[in-house]
Amino acid sequence: MNENDVKEVKAPIQIIGLDIGRGYVKAYSEFNNNKKECIFKSITSDGRDGLDYSNYEEPIYVEYDGKKIFGGKFAEIEGYVPISNSKDSKLSSVVEELMAITFSKIAVAKEVKIMMGVPYKIFNAETLNAIVEKYKGKIFKVEDKINGGLKEVTIANISIFREADSALFHALNGLPNMNKPVGLVSVGFRSTELAYYDKGFRFNDKYSTTLEIGNRNVLQYVSQILLKESNINKSVAEIDSSDSYDYLKQRGYEAISEQIGQEIEASWKNLNEMDVYIAGGTALNMTFDDNFKILEDSQMATAKGLYEVAEFRSQKGKF
Structure with missing residues (x-):
């Protein structure tokens, strides 16, 4: 056997179902036989050091793209100017920050595939192309400022699916x-x-x-x-x-x-x-x-359905 016969073994890619709503972010994944999920309010704000985090329930504080960010209910309570995700669009800076927080919470692999839920009124090729252009290949470097640890996550691929379809796919067990x-x-x-x-x-x-x-x-x-x-x-x-x-x-x-x-x-x-x-x-x-x-x-039905759709497509070689 020579070195040309040795095939490169690629690290497994984690699939995540991501439902970024106007009220809450919900995400679900299964990787290496472990289930990972998170849910938090769709709110971010500028973060700052010096708080006693033990006084809060599940505080979120990360650093992403050189910016310190509070997230979820913690941002609502302590953020000087909390910003809610109030649009259907998935291209805003607050959505990107919510994605970074999600990766901080549940990303395990260095590369991920994302199935993102969208309302049926914007489920079209234009929306898909814009999301792929913005996020595919993007590297998220996120530091957890409370628990420690730095994650570097690359989006290997991303697609969209109707939110309602995803929830129903989950409800019907994919049948x-x-x-x-x-x-x-x-x-x-x-x-x-x-x-x-x-x-x-x-x-x-x-x-x-x-x-x-x-x-x-x-x-x-x-x-x-x-x-x-x-x-x-x-x-x-x-x-x-x-x-x-x-x-x-x-x-x-x-x-x-x-x-x-x-x-x-x-x-x-x-x-x-x-x-x-x-x-x-x-x-x-x-x-x-x-x-x-x-x-x-x-x-969590939509996030779980998004994951299940992505997993089904991936097994068929279509994602």
């Missing part, structure tokens, strides 16, 4: 719905997606829509009640993190449950022949018709 049409209702921070699938997992755009109803409506309702009745001025982010106003939140969740339920019935006239699944962290606080199935892991 197509051959016997009946199904609907996936994903309740997010600012909006709710109603995605309809004919038999055989065929997305039907005609019966799919996006409602401008979500967790933010509940938080705004609570904010208005507090200001009007008690002269308490709280931001929606502060209300979201607090358990002091749960009784008001519950009233809000009851209201949007009824509103979304009516929208489902108006959009899908054939509910009797459908299976309807509910996903999204907000759904855990809501009440729906008994015929609707709220996924037990509804908050």
Whole structure:
């Protein structure tokens, strides 16, 4: 055997399902028989040294691209100018910072493949090309300023998949719905997606829509009640993190449950022949018709589905 006969053994590439929402970042991966996942608020801010991190629950503080960054609820509490991920776009600087935090938390390999979730209204070639151009081949060097350690992660490949498709792929264990049409209702921070699938997992755009109803409506309702009745001025982010106003939140969740339920019935006239699944962290606080199935892991369903889609494609040599 000569040196030309020795084949280079490439290190394995880690696959990550990444769901960067306007309320929370959710990510899921399985690597070397270990499951890795994280969830944190989609908020970043400038970071700084000198705080006693033991006083906070799961504080996030990293350094990326020469910048010190607080993340999640910690950024909301201690950041001088916290910035929320308020756009559908996945190209903003805050999304890049949220990705860096995600890698700090769950990246194990030096190279990763990312399947990123996007709303169905921007699931197109233009979005894919822009995301690939920005992130494919990009090297993330992230230092954990609290626990120590420096990670250098290269994005070997990146693609996109509809968020609703991903959650339903997870709910159906990767099997197509051959016997009946199904609907996936994903309740997010600012909006709710109603995605309809004919038999055989065929997305039907005609019966799919996006409602401008979500967790933010509940938080705004609570904010208005507090200001009007008690002269308490709280931001929606502060209300979201607090358990002091749960009784008001519950009233809000009851209201949007009824509103979304009516929208489902108006959009899908054939509910009797459908299976309807509910996903999204907000759904855990809501009440729906008994015929609707709220996924037990509804908050992580999209991230897990994204990972499962990426793994399936990778096994077929298509990712």
